[in-house]
Amino acid sequence: MDGAALHEVTVRTALALPAVEETQPFGDESVVYKVVGKMFVLLTELRGVPIVNLKCAPPHGAALVRDHAEVSPGWHMSKRHWITLAPGDGLDESMVEDLVANSYELVVAGLPRAARPLDPARRARPEDA
Template identity: 85%
Template sequence: MDGAALHEVAIRTALALPAVEETQPFGEDSVVHKVVGRMFVLTTTLRGVPIVNLKCAPPHAAALVRDLAEVTPGWHMDKRHWVTLAPGEGLDEAMVEDLVANSWELVVQGLPRARRPLDPARRVGP
């Protein structure tokens, strides 16, 4: 997957999820997607390379970093709970969609029940 496709898939997938807002708190070169005010996706460029930062459960993050050259510990984030995706052959559209959705679910699970747009365990409203 090339960098333009990586950004396009991450942004499209994030915007399709419930209660998501798109912001640019770090300037016009970075796009942050939040659910109920909490960040779950950052798309930006690092040294000319398009990247995507996503929240990820620590065991899953460690496996992704170990198995895929395109996945590294989160750039400027908690290295256990975030990963950075870079363009490359190891990523495809379905994987990026799954990782974005998983990031959203992790953030929603951390919200108080009354603030959750959907309960990820039941896939229904609060």
């Protein structure tokens, strides 16, 4: 997957999730996607290469870093709780979509129940339960 596709799939996936807002708190060079004010995606470029930072459970993140050359510990983030995706043949659309959704679900799970736009365990809105 090239850098343009990496960013395009990430943006499309993030914006399809409930209660997501697009912000630029770090300036024009990067875009942050938040749910209820909490960041779950950062899109930017590193030395001219498009990258994506995502929240990830530590064991899952460690396995991804170990198994995929395109995945590294989070750039300018907690290396334990964030990963960085870079362009490369080891990434495909499905994987990026899953990682963006997983990042979103991790952030939602950390929100107070009343503030959650959906229940991450059931992938349903709390009022639908």
